[in-house]
Amino acid sequence: MELSQDQPMIAGMLRSHPQPVQGGADRLAQAVSAIATCATVCTSCADACLAEPHVQNLTRCIRLNLDCADICATAARVLARMTQVDTAIQRDLLRACAAACQACGQECESHAQMHEHCRLCAEACRHCEQVCAELARTL
Amino acid sequence: MELSQDQPMIAGMLRSHPQPVQGGADRLAQAVSAIATCATVCTSCADACLAEPHVQNLTRCIRLNLDCADICATAARVLARMTQVDTAIQRDLLRACAAACQACGQECESHAQMHEHCRLCAEACRHCEQVCAELARTL
Amino acid sequence: MELSQDQPMIAGMLRSHPQPVQGGADRLAQAVSAIATCATVCTSCADACLAEPHVQNLTRCIRLNLDCADICATAARVLARMTQVDTAIQRDLLRACAAACQACGQECESHAQMHEHCRLCAEACRHCEQVCAELARTL
Amino acid sequence: MELSQDQPMIAGMLRSHPQPVQGGADRLAQAVSAIATCATVCTSCADACLAEPHVQNLTRCIRLNLDCADICATAARVLARMTQVDTAIQRDLLRACAAACQACGQECESHAQMHEHCRLCAEACRHCEQVCAELARTL
Numbered sequence: 001m002e003l004s005q006d007q008p009m010i011a012g013m014l015r016s017h018p019q020p021v022q023g024g025a026d027r028l029a030q031a032v033s034a035i036a037t038c039a040t041v042c043t044s045c046a047d048a049c050l051a052e053p054h055v056q057n058l059t060r061c062i063r064l065n066l067d068c069a070d071i072c073a074t075a076a077r078v079l080a081r082m083t084q085v086d087t088a089i090q091r092d093l094l095r096a097c098a099a100a101c102q103a104c105g106q107e108c109e110s111h112a113q114m115h116e117h118c119r120l121c122a123e124a125c126r127h128c129e130q131v132c133a134e135l136a137r138t139l
Numbered sequence: 140m141e142l143s144q145d146q147p148m149i150a151g152m153l154r155s156h157p158q159p160v161q162g163g164a165d166r167l168a169q170a171v172s173a174i175a176t177c178a179t180v181c182t183s184c185a186d187a188c189l190a191e192p193h194v195q196n197l198t199r200c201i202r203l204n205l206d207c208a209d210i211c212a213t214a215a216r217v218l219a220r221m222t223q224v225d226t227a228i229q230r231d232l233l234r235a236c237a238a239a240c241q242a243c244g245q246e247c248e249s250h251a252q253m254h255e256h257c258r259l260c261a262e263a264c265r266h267c268e269q270v271c272a273e274l275a276r277t278l
Numbered sequence: 279m280e281l282s283q284d285q286p287m288i289a290g291m292l293r294s295h296p297q298p299v300q301g302g303a304d305r306l307a308q309a310v311s312a313i314a315t316c317a318t319v320c321t322s323c324a325d326a327c328l329a330e331p332h333v334q335n336l337t338r339c340i341r342l343n344l345d346c347a348d349i350c351a352t353a354a355r356v357l358a359r360m361t362q363v364d365t366a367i368q369r370d371l372l373r374a375c376a377a378a379c380q381a382c383g384q385e386c387e388s389h390a391q392m393h394e395h396c397r398l399c400a401e402a403c404r405h406c407e408q409v410c411a412e413l414a415r416t417l
Numbered sequence: 418m419e420l421s422q423d424q425p426m427i428a429g430m431l432r433s434h435p436q437p438v439q440g441g442a443d444r445l446a447q448a449v450s451a452i453a454t455c456a457t458v459c460t461s462c463a464d465a466c467l468a469e470p471h472v473q474n475l476t477r478c479i480r481l482n483l484d485c486a487d488i489c490a491t492a493a494r495v496l497a498r499m500t501q502v503d504t505a506i507q508r509d510l511l512r513a514c515a516a517a518c519q520a521c522g523q524e525c526e527s528h529a530q531m532h533e534h535c536r537l538c539a540e541a542c543r544h545c546e547q548v549c550a551e552l553a554r555t556l
Contacts, residue, residue: 033179117152
């Protein structure tokens with residue numbers, strides 16, 4: 001299963017930006033798309049956990065899902081902006097995003113055998129963590 | 140060009156939710172995905188407009204892009220939540236989202252011949268407006 | 279207890295905006311401030327509910343808190359923007375915000391005797407609902 | 418002028434949380450409140466800049482305002498959550514928030530003599546930067 005595929009539209013946007021994309025529009029579009037998808041997946045996982053009969057055992061998962069959703073959503077926005085980039089902000093934000101994905105992915109992984117939504121969310125988080133780490137290296 | 144294709148991942152999340160999706164997981168995933176993509180596209184269009192030499196002529200476009208990005212991002216979150224749905228909130232939010240997409244799409248359309256990013260953004264907004272209208276009808 | 283008092287700073291911002299505020303900067307600042315405070319309070323109530331021993335009984339409260347936090351945060355942003363206002367978007371968004379506050383406030387009210395955080399959140403929601411309704415009337 | 422004063426309500430929320438606040442509820446409430454106020458002020462400054470006749474000279478200011486608004490809004494949410502805190506995420510996010518406030522505050526400062534909204538926004542950013550740095554030290 002593809003983790004995110006709305007790159008074509010986002011790549012089209014970045015390619016038509018008046019300023020050239022450092023590292024290429026397709027690569028950045030892939031990153032923005034993966035991070036934005038992770039935000040939606042984490043929002044959904046928090047909600048699915050909330051509806052589970054044993055929600056009591058999933059409170060740490062929900063908490064990390066909410067944090068990860070918020071941080072990914074903000075990272076996707078900041079990275080999608082190419083006008084007058086401030087690299088220091090981007091680097092710090094990518095680090096925070098990778099930390100959130102790491103913690104959330106690990107917690108979701110521990111519920112993956114019980115809950116398919118946690119298994120999928122762990123997958124999205126691990127992918128997003130990698131994307132953030134790779135992007136941070138090139139800034 | 141497909142407007143958004145991260146439905147597979149989001150559909151997987153909605154299908155594994157403990158509560159059944161009214162109207163089907165794939166249909167809701169398609170809607171959430173289209174709305175979330177429109178949020179990212181509008182964020183990007185605001186930023187591209189800001190970098191245009193004639194930004195002075197694009198201030199209404201930027202303002203509507205920012206509103207539309209915020210409202211779409213919130214609508215995608217609220218709609219992705221399936222636990223104990225409150226239909227009245229969803230319907231009002233879909234109406235606000237459609238109104239933002241309508242205004243933003245129309246403004247972007249008027250710059251479509253000058254700016255490819257505005258043309259793409261108008262496309263995303265029109266698609267998102269339709270998605271919101273259709274979803275609102277079935278609530 | 280004052281529900282929100284960061285109006286002085288926000289009023290200062292709105293008063294220094296190049297475009298005049300319809301209805302006065304202080305009135306708008308008070309509304310934006312109340313709505314933004316409600317967003318933070320709802321975020322906090324969702325989190326406090328999550329830490330309660332009987333979280334199972336609070337899942338509807340958490341869900342509505344999350345929706346209300348997202349919608350209020352977006353409404354505060356859109357209303358704080360005074361450049362080239364689109365009244366239709368604002369009116370629809372205020373209606374969605376009032377609906378979210380109404381549902382969330384009612385749910386929190388039902389837990390107010392058990393949980394002080396729910397009692398305070400119900401108070402913030404009711405105040406925010408009134409503010410949205412009043413502002414909507416003057417648009 | 419007080420930079421933010423909705424602490425009473427937020428402090429009430431944090432005090433009624435089932436888990437005790439590390440460092441005290443009032444201190445955390447003050448921080449969350451300052452960061453949330455900075456988010457609103459930056460949103461307002463971006464919008465005021467957009468309405469200025471010489472918006473062309475303010476594009477870097479607008480871009481940093483938008484980033485700072487997004488990052489502060491997310492930081493306020495994550496910090497307001499006290500259930501099962503992950504200190505690593507909070508520390509990274511506070512660093513990103515301080516970086517955004519530092520860059521935005523410096524840019525706004527350079528327009529402070531021309532634009533009162535930039536002067537106020539620089540003040541809010543500097544205050545928020547300090548708050549983030551202090552809070553990070555105690556985590």
